[in-house]
Amino acid sequence: MSITRLLVANRGEIAARVVRTARAIGIKTAVLRHPAEVDAPAHAIADQVVTIDGPTPVSAYLDIGQIVQAARHIGADSVHPGYGFLAENAAFVKALDEAGIIFVGPTAEVIDLMGDKVRARNFVAERGFPVAPSAIEDDNPGDFVERARAVGYPLLIKPSAGGGGKGMRIVREDARLRAEIETARREGERYFGDGRLFVETYIENPRHIEVQVMGDGQGNVVHLWERECSIQRRFQKIIEETPSPALRPGQREEICEAAAGIARAVNYRGAGTVEFIYANDGRFYFLEMNTRLQVEHPVTEMVTGFDLVAEQLRIAAGEPLGLQQDDIHQTGHSIELRVCAEDADADFRPAIGNILLMDEPAGPGVRVDSGILEGGKVTTDFDPMLSKLIVHGRDRAEAIARARRAALDYIILGVTTNLGYLYAILEHPRFGFGDLSTGFLDEEADALKRAPDASSTDILLAATALSDARLVQAVESVPAIYRMMGGWRN
Amino acid sequence: MRRILEVHGEEIPVWLASVGQFHVLHLGDREIPCALTTAPGKGAFTLDLNGTSIALRIAVGEEATFVHLDGRAYEIGRTDPSQPLGQADGGAPQDRMIAPMPGAVISVSVAAGDAVTEGQTLMVIESMKLETTITAPRDGVVSEVHFAPGDSFDGKVVLIGFEPLKDAS
Numbered sequence: 103m104s105i106t107r108l109l110v111a112n113r114g115e116i117a118a119r120v121v122r123t124a125r126a127i128g129i130k131t132a133v134l135r136h137p138a139e140v141d142a143p144a145h146a147i148a149d150q151v152v153t154i155d156g157p158t159p160v161s162a163y164l165d166i167g168q169i170v171q172a173a174r175h176i177g178a179d180s181v182h183p184g185y186g187f188l189a190e191n192a193a194f195v196k197a198l199d200e201a202g203i204i205f206v207g208p209t210a211e212v213i214d215l216m217g218d219k220v221r222a223r224n225f226v227a228e229r230g231f232p233v234a235p236s237a238i239e240d241d242n243p244g245d246f247v248e249r250a251r252a253v254g255y256p257l258l259i260k261p262s263a264g265g266g267g268k269g270m271r272i273v274r275e276d277a278r279l280r281a282e283i284e285t286a287r288r289e290g291e292r293y294f295g296d297g298r299l300f301v302e303t304y305i306e307n308p309r310h311i312e313v314q315v316m317g318d319g320q321g322n323v324v325h326l327w328e329r330e331c332s333i334q335r336r337f338q339k340i341i342e343e344t345p346s347p348a349l350r351p352g353q354r355e356e357i358c359e360a361a362a363g364i365a366r367a368v369n370y371r372g373a374g375t376v377e378f379i380y381a382n383d384g385r386f387y388f389l390e391m392n393t394r395l396q397v398e399h400p401v402t403e404m405v406t407g408f409d410l411v412a413e414q415l416r417i418a419a420g421e422p423l424g425l426q427q428d429d430i431h432q433t434g435h436s437i438e439l440r441v442c443a444e445d446a447d448a449d450f451r452p453a454i455g456n457i458l459l460m461d462e463p464a465g466p467g468v469r470v471d472s473g474i475l476e477g478g479k480v481t482t483d484f485d486p487m488l489s490k491l492i493v494h495g496r497d498r499a500e501a502i503a504r505a506r507r508a509a510l511d512y513i514i515l516g517v518t519t520n521l522g523y524l525y526a527i528l529e530h531p532r533f534g535f536g537d538l539s540t541g542f543l544d545e546e547a548d549a550l551k552r553a554p555d556a557s558s559t560d561i562l563l564a565a566t567a568l569s570d571a572r573l574v575q576a577v578e579s580v581p582a583i584y585r586m587m588g589g590w591r592n
Numbered sequence: 593m594r595r596i597l598e599v600h601g602e603e604i605p606v607w608l609a610s611v612g613q614f615h616v617l618h619l620g621d622r623e624i625p626c627a628l629t630t631a632p633g634k635g636a637f638t639l640d641l642n643g644t645s646i647a648l649r650i651a652v653g654e655e656a657t658f659v660h661l662d663g664r665a666y667e668i669g670r671t672d673p674s675q676p677l678g679q680a681d682g683g684a685p686q687d688r689m690i691a692p693m694p695g696a697v698i699s700v701s702v703a704a705g706d707a708v709t710e711g712q713t714l715m716v717i718e719s720m721k722l723e724t725t726i727t728a729p730r731d732g733v734v735s736e737v738h739f740a741p742g743d744s745f746d747g748k749v750v751l752i753g754f755e756p757l758k759d760a761s
């Protein structure tokens with residue numbers, strides 16, 4: 103097997119990022135485009151652009167039949183799914199298998215297993231890896247309350263059919279357990295038409311720590327160390343870093359080895375990420391495994407020096423893993439900021455607009471993976487993430503300093519972005535100390551709100567008036583003697 | 593020459609006049625001499641304001657100007673008071689539910705001719721994965737519903753219209 107022509111079944115920054123690596127190793131590339139999309143960096147650097155159609159742009163990127171057909175049509179021998187869209191869709195993998203096209207990722211079976219959260223959790227627990235203590239009502243409804251009590255407090259009651267936080271109840275004392283179970287059951291019935299429940303240990307102010315793994319499906323698995331992704335808004339990460347400031351040396355090996363062990367248990371092929379919840383007391387529990395390249399993979403590349411997409415492509419071509427665990431070291435510190443078109447001061451409401459001016463930061467240790475071009479348009483058709491700003495420094499302090507400077511120098515005018523908000527997070531003393539948790543952004547919401555700087559008002563008014571060509575022209579066309587009169591004529 | 597500029601959420605009337613090479617910005621009682629010159633860099637300018645030089649990046653949009661100053665981006669709304677304001681057909685803005693941004697209609701709860709009360713749900717829309725319920729701003733009668741469930745719409749279009757209020761006097 104060899105890969106010579108690759109279709110990237112994705113868009114935005116990740117399409118461009120995959121194309122760059124493929125080009126560097128001599129693979130011809132093609133990317134997709136829906137007619138509603140504006141020019142993007144991937145279109146400019148790929149060898150070929152294939153038009154896909156659908157009632158909405160997103161539906162086109164989810165259309166398995168059409169994308170497999172596109173791959174066939176251009177003679178692609180392989181498809182890289184990026185993240186999101188069809189990256190974790192077993193039916194897509196099967197359709198490509200049938201067409202004789204290589205899917206750059208794991209097998210359909212592994213995607214299915216890890217995509218079912220209860221099955222994945224049981225699989226991991228049965229092999230002795232840590233999962234949060236829990237009790238599932240369905241296992242034996244008769245003694246559910248006793249088993250829930252045995253989990254210990256505080257505990258979290260969740261509807262089995264749930265999602266999005268609905269119907270979840272935190273119980274801190276035994277006296278409340280029965281009443282909360284009944285409330286959660288009623289809520290589960292109301293929201294999901296299903297009153298079945300399960301409980302698990304509630305972890306206060308946890309951190310989100312995940313481990314990059316890579317396997318060749320031929321029995322070889324390595325980890326590429328951890329990433330901490332505790333800075334989240336609406337359950338979505340916006341700042342990630344590596345190494346995690348929370349882990350002590352022994353612990354770091356322990357959590358990374360657990361992740362590699364889980365990947366080994368499924369004879370994992372390709373790049374994957376094992377996510378853990380990390381408690382204040384140092385214990386950690388399996389959360390889920392993502393069977394794809396992650397948005398935040400560049401921080402791992404910055405500290406290890408490996409190009410994860412190049413490794414993915416080598417493995418997909420059937421080569422054995424080229425890395426030994428002993429060759430993989432973390433050097434320095436890396437931070438990624440997700441630059442999104444959104445208004446952080448208005449509940450992170452997505453913003454739209456035209457990108458009138460764009461100037462990206464540069465300098466030692468600064469990398470920008472961008473999905474936008476100047477002159478482009480930001481619409482509601484896709485996710486609001488525009489680009490990723492990734493920095494590397496000798497240590498965490500230098501990485502933070504570089505990230506702050508780069509955030510200030512990153513100019514995007516014409517659409518509201520969260521760059522200022524990301525800067526405020528980097529400046530927050532708790533971030534500097536590495537005192538992070540998934541509740542950080544909620545807890546520090548007031549501190550992160552930046553009052554408008556009144557001293558800027560005159561500057562902004564003058565800049566706006568003087569850059570208004572029609573206004574300046576009108577002023578200057580007035581005969582000289584009247585020009586000075588300005589406002590007095592009112 | 594006058595503009596109404598919106599900065600930090602506040603509408604500020606501004607007059608511009610010129611004296612020789614300089615301009616003078618009139619802000620209420622204050623007169624501020626200023627000049628803007630291009631500088632190296634994309635959209636880069638130097639603003640001389642009251643004797644101080646300030647580095648800026650500026651992008652001029654159709655209805656707003658965007659300024660990057662000291663690492664922060666600002667949007668300043670511009671209105672030319674000499675241009676006619678309001679709706680082309682003269683309807684009062686409060687009689688129209690305008691889409692805040694492009695999106696798609698999830699459900700519609702009313703039809704033209706329906707009498708509704710303040711706060712009643714009219715329509716549920718989705719923009720960038722966020723659901724928003726459009727409710728009646730006052731008691732009244734729906735005069736027009738422009739979209740059906742599944743339709744998508746652009747920003748700033750009229751979603752639902754109301755019969756104008758009868759003059760009570």
